[in-house]
Structure formats: structure tokens, C-alpha cells
Amino acid sequence: MQPMPTPAKKKAPPKTAGRPAGGAALTKQRIAEAALAQIDELGLGAFSMRELAARLEVYPATVHWHVSTREALLAEVAATVMAQVAPPSGKLAWQAWIAELFRRCRAAVRQHPNVAQLLGAQLVSNGSLPIELVEGVLAALTEAGFEGEPLLEAYNCVIAAMLGFLTMEFSPLPADNTQAWAEELRERVHTIRPLDHPVLTRNLPLLANKAFILRWDNGSTVPLDSSFERHVQMTIDGLEAFARRVRPG
Amino acid sequence: MQPMPTPAKKKAPPKTAGRPAGGAALTKQRIAEAALAQIDELGLGAFSMRELAARLEVYPATVHWHVSTREALLAEVAATVMAQVAPPSGKLAWQAWIAELFRRCRAAVRQHPNVAQLLGAQLVSNGSLPIELVEGVLAALTEAGFEGEPLLEAYNCVIAAMLGFLTMEFSPLPADNTQAWAEELRERVHTIRPLDHPVLTRNLPLLANKAFILRWDNGSTVPLDSSFERHVQMTIDGLEAFARRVRPG
DNA sequence: ACCTGAACACCGTTCAAGT
DNA sequence: ACCTGAACACCGTTCAAGT
Numbered sequence: 373m374q375p376m377p378t379p380a381k382k383k384a385p386p387k388t389a390g391r392p393a394g395g396a397a398l399t400k401q402r403i404a405e406a407a408l409a410q411i412d413e414l415g416l417g418a419f420s421m422r423e424l425a426a427r428l429e430v431y432p433a434t435v436h437w438h439v440s441t442r443e444a445l446l447a448e449v450a451a452t453v454m455a456q457v458a459p460p461s462g463k464l465a466w467q468a469w470i471a472e473l474f475r476r477c478r479a480a481v482r483q484h485p486n487v488a489q490l491l492g493a494q495l496v497s498n499g500s501l502p503i504e505l506v507e508g509v510l511a512a513l514t515e516a517g518f519e520g521e522p523l524l525e526a527y528n529c530v531i532a533a534m535l536g537f538l539t540m541e542f543s544p545l546p547a548d549n550t551q552a553w554a555e556e557l558r559e560r561v562h563t564i565r566p567l568d569h570p571v572l573t574r575n576l577p578l579l580a581n582k583a584f585i586l587r588w589d590n591g592s593t594v595p596l597d598s599s600f601e602r603h604v605q606m607t608i609d610g611l612e613a614f615a616r617r618v619r620p621g
Numbered sequence: 622m623q624p625m626p627t628p629a630k631k632k633a634p635p636k637t638a639g640r641p642a643g644g645a646a647l648t649k650q651r652i653a654e655a656a657l658a659q660i661d662e663l664g665l666g667a668f669s670m671r672e673l674a675a676r677l678e679v680y681p682a683t684v685h686w687h688v689s690t691r692e693a694l695l696a697e698v699a700a701t702v703m704a705q706v707a708p709p710s711g712k713l714a715w716q717a718w719i720a721e722l723f724r725r726c727r728a729a730v731r732q733h734p735n736v737a738q739l740l741g742a743q744l745v746s747n748g749s750l751p752i753e754l755v756e757g758v759l760a761a762l763t764e765a766g767f768e769g770e771p772l773l774e775a776y777n778c779v780i781a782a783m784l785g786f787l788t789m790e791f792s793p794l795p796a797d798n799t800q801a802w803a804e805e806l807r808e809r810v811h812t813i814r815p816l817d818h819p820v821l822t823r824n825l826p827l828l829a830n831k832a833f834i835l836r837w838d839n840g841s842t843v844p845l846d847s848s849f850e851r852h853v854q855m856t857i858d859g860l861e862a863f864a865r866r867v868r869p870g
Numbered sequence: 871a872c873c874t875g876a877a878c879a880c881c882g883t884t885c886a887a888g889t
Numbered sequence: 890a891c892c893t894g895a896a897c898a899c900c901g902t903t904c905a906a907g908t
Contacts, residue, residue, distance in 0.1 A: 389874045389907045397872080421901060433903075434873055442901065443795050492789045493742040499806050501834050503818060510820040521847065524827050528848035529786075529855050531833040536785015537778075540741045546692050557748050569752060571759040578773050584780040585750050598770065599777035602863065606778050609862035610855030638888045638893045646891080670882060682884075683892055691882065 398430060400438050404448045411449065411486045417547045421445075443496055450490040450497035453480055458504040466512035467608050473508065474534050474604045481538045485592045488542035492535040516611060517619045526611060533607045537600060540584060541591035554588035561586050647679060649687050653697045660698065660735045666796045670694075692745055699739040699746035702729055707753040715761035716857050722757065723783050723853045730787045734841045737791035741784040765860060771867045775860060782856045786849060789833060790840035803837035810835050 411419050421442055425432040439445045457480050459472045481488050490497040509530050518526045546553045561580055566573040579586050660668050670691055674681040688694045706729050708721045730737050739746040758779050767775045795802050810829055815822040828835050
């Protein structure tokens with residue numbers, strides 16, 4: 373089998389350079405959508421610029437003409453997924469607004485779980501999240517009574533709580549998912565020595581594959597619904613306690 | 622320049638197959654250490670098995686004889702970094718134990734910030750964290766009065782709070798760090814429209830490069846010390862509120 | 871302005887063969 | 890058991906050249 377220079381996969385029409393005659397010109401938007409689809413299907417680990425180009429039936433260099441870099445494209449994808457997460461402002465009390473934000477954010481990530489690792493674990497992607505989200509959180513926290521340094525701290529805690537949990541809940545399995553690894557971890561979890569780790573041993577049925585570090589499936593297969601709800605509640609409780617410390621009475 | 626088959630970088634001694642005569646045999650441990658050093662220097666994005674092999678002065682295949690896969694090696698590295706984070710048990714009240722755990726964990730990650738993204742954002746690495754950490758958190762939460770389903774929930778909230786924050790604080794910059802991106806984000810942050818985002822605008826000096834989503838440096842350059850301390854406090858306050866809900870009185 | 875065609879400098883992993 | 894030497898099947902990105 374000789375190398376295949378043509379990007380087209382089937383019945384390759386004779387291609388020529390220059391802007392295509394049909395209105396189907398390639399745009400940054402279309403590329404980001406195709407990238408998201410590819411990531412949804414295969415995961416971020418298997419995502420490649422070359423295969424993306426192949427699906428769009430263009431040469432790899434063409435994609436680069438529009439997006440500059442792989443990292444920038446992924447940031448674009450992350451931004452797309454998170455575009456609509458901020459609830460409308462001015463309708464809810466600050467506690468309810470934050471709870472709503474958390475839930476909407478999780479809903480968005482659940483539709484595209486493979487982008488989760490971009491959100492918290494890449495500064496580029498993180499930096500491309502919608503500014504409405506930032507403004508909304510700040511407004512809610514201001515309503516809660518925070519200002520100055522405590523406002524910064526509360527804001528960071530909220531964002532970390534939200535994106536941090538989701539990053540972990542949907543963190544990807546090993547690429548070579550022949551379950552060999554899952555079997556090994558399952559084995560490891562079930563052969564814990566009772567005398568050294570009594571609490572863990574006692575609660576094993578409760579924890580196995582449902583608790584962080586003890587999981588071999590991620591949130592796509594085994595969602596952590598109740599833990600997430602509790603996390604929302606804990607975050608708000610924590611914020612209220614913080615507010616009381618800062619502004620007593 | 623012709624291809625360089627020899628792995629040795631300088632004054633290549635004549636190499637022969639088979640176990641080396643000198644006691645300097647390659648081990649999984651030594652490989653993991655070298656990998657960690659390489660990640661510390663160049664970042665996870667620039668880490669490669671081939672360069673690792675070159676530094677160890679062996680062929681790439683030799684590394685694979687010991688570690689099976691790149692992902693497994695990275696999990697090993699993560700485990701190494703987190704090996705000693707769990708505080709000794711039985712000496713501290715549960716609140717103090719958890720606070721101590723958070724701080725020790727952050728101290729460990731600060732020494733090797735480039736492994737941060739492994740901890741929360743990869744199920745393999747997450748699954749290889751020390752079991753003492755798990756047992757310790759469970760013991761603390763049991764002392765706090767949690768059992769059954771609430772114990773699972775509280776545990777997940779604690780782990781997510783801890784690793785989630787650190788994953789975000791130390792999330793890596795773009796690989797091609799010619800500051801072009803940083804300049805762009807800085808620009809974006811400083812040209813926010815005041816009428817659309819009043820709270821953000823008003824607090825910009827406080828937030829710029831110190832708040833998530835508004836940063837162009839990560840925790841290695843601009844540590845979020847006070848926010849992290851607050852996060853510890855908020856987590857414990859949240860847990861106490863949760864405990865009160867579960868076990869009133 | 872937008873795309874082709876080809877090249878450059880890399881990857882992780884596998885495998886027969888050596889000692 | 891442990892390692893060499895080479896190959897396989899990929900990558901992201903760049904660049905001259907076309908239209």
C-alpha cells in the first residue's frame with residue numbers, strides 16, 4: 373500500500389488549490405465543531421490535527437491556516453462547550469445562582485465529558501472561558517457581602533470547587549482501554565489489608581468504583597450525582613461561614 | 622547530518638546487548654526518577670519516552686521493557702510525588718488532620734508543579750495515589766460523624782476540593798510560551814466593557830493574574846497562597862455544616 | 871485569501887535478534 | 890533477564906507553490 377497523499381477518504385474529487393467555488397468555505401467555527409465531534413467520539417487523547425483535516429477533507433496545513441495551533445483550537449473547543457453556562461443575572465439569590473451555575477456547568481460537561489480535562493488543567497483553555505461566568509460569580513459574591521481580598525479568595529474557591537470537581541469526575545481512562553488496568557485496580561482495591569486500613573475495608577462496598585482514587589470508571593459511566601449535589605451544598609455552606617467570619621453579625 | 626542510532630549522547634562507549642556488567646542496571650524506580658526530573662525541567666507537554674531513554678543512555682525499547690507504557694510510567698511518577706502526603710494518624714483532631722493533609726499535598730505539588738495535571742485529570746494517575754491518603758481521610762470523616770452514603774459524599778468532596786484546586790492552580794501554560802498568548806489575555810482582561818461587567822471592572826486590579834480564568838501565569842510564578850488557605854477553611858466549615866445536617870444536635 | 875503538496879523533525883510502541 | 894538495532898505507523902507544524 374503506497375502512501376496516500378490525498379486527504380479525501382472516498383471518491384476523491386479532483387482537488388485544486390485556492391478558495392473552493394462552492395460556498396462551503398472552511399471557517400474557524402466549522403473547524404472547532406468538527407474538533408468537538410471528534411473529541412466526543414474518540415477522546416482527547418486520540419484527537420489529532422491530521423485526522424481532523426482528513427474528516428474535513430482538506431490538508432493538515434489548511435487547518436493551520438485557520439487556527440494557528442492545536443492548543444489554541446482546543447481552547448476554542450472548551451470555550452464553545454462552556455459558552456452558555458452562566459445563568460441569567462438578577463433573578464436569583466446569590467446562593468441559588470451559584471448552585472444553578474454549578475449544575476448548568478456539570479450539564480454542559482456531561483454532554484462533552486472528554487473536554488473536562490481542558491477546563492481546569494490547561495491555562496489556555498481555562499483563560500478562554502466566558503467572561504459572563506466571571507462577572508456572574510463576582511456579582512453573586514458581592515451580594516453575599518464579600519469585597520476586596522476576601523472577594524478574590526471566595527471567587528477562587530468557587531471556581532476551583534466547580535471546575536476541580538468536574539475535571540476529576542470526568543478524568544479520562546487509560547487510552548489503551550483493554551480493561552487490563554481496570555482489572556488491576558479492582559484487584560488492588562479488593563486486596564487491601566484490613567488491619568492497616570480498617571475504615572476503608574469496612575466501607576469497601578460503598579466506595580469501590582464510586583469514590584475518587586478507588587474508581588476504574590469515570591463520570592461518563594458512573595456519574596457522581598449525589599456527591600456533586602453535596603459538593604454544591606458544602607461550597608455554599610462554606611461561603612456563608614466565610615462571609616460570617618469576614619463581616620460578623 | 623545522518624540519523625543517530627546510538628542512544629548515548631557523548632563519547633559513546635561501545636555498547637553491547639544483554640544485562641550490563643556494572644551494577645548500574647536499569648530499574649523501574651530509576652526510570653521514574655529520571656522521568657520526574659525531566660518533567661520538572663521541561664514540563665509534561667515536552668516529556669517524551671525517547672528523550673528519557675536518551676538521558677538514561679539506553680534505547681527506547683529498553684525503557685519499555687521496564688514500564689510497559691508511557692501512561693503507566695506517568696502514573697508511577699505521580700505516585701512518587703504523592704507518596705508521603707498523608708499525615709500520621711491519631712495525633713490530630715479530624716479538622717486539623719484534613720487541614721494538614723491539604724497543606725502537605727500542596728507542598729508536594731509545589732516541588733513538582735508540572736505533575737499537577739496528572740493528579741486530578743488522569744484516572745490512571747489518580748488511581749495510583751497512596752492508599753494511606755484514602756484511609757486517613759475516611760478515618761477523619763468517621764471521627765467527624767459520617768457513615769454510609771454521607772461518608773462517601775464527604776470523602777469525594779474532600780478529595781475533589783484538594784486535588785481540584787491544585788490541578789487548577791498549577792495548570793500549565795501554553796507550550797509555545799512566547800508570551801504572545803499572555804499578552805493577548807492581558808489585553809482581553811483589560812479591555813472589558815465596564816457597563817456589561819461592572820463588578821469585574823471595579824475589581825480588576827485585585828483580580829488580574831491572581832484569579833482563575835483571569836490569569837496568564839500559573840501557581841509556579843504566582844502562587845495562590847491566601848486563596849488556598851481560605852479553601853482549606855471553607856472545606857472544613859462546609860464539612861461541619863454537612864455533619865450537622867446529617868447528625869443534628 | 872485560501873488551499874495544495876510535500877517535507878521536516880519528531881513521536882510511542884513492537885519485535886526479532888543479540889548476550 | 891535485559892538490552893540492541895531497526896522498523897512501523899503515526900504525530901504537529903512549516904513552507905513554497907498554486908489559484
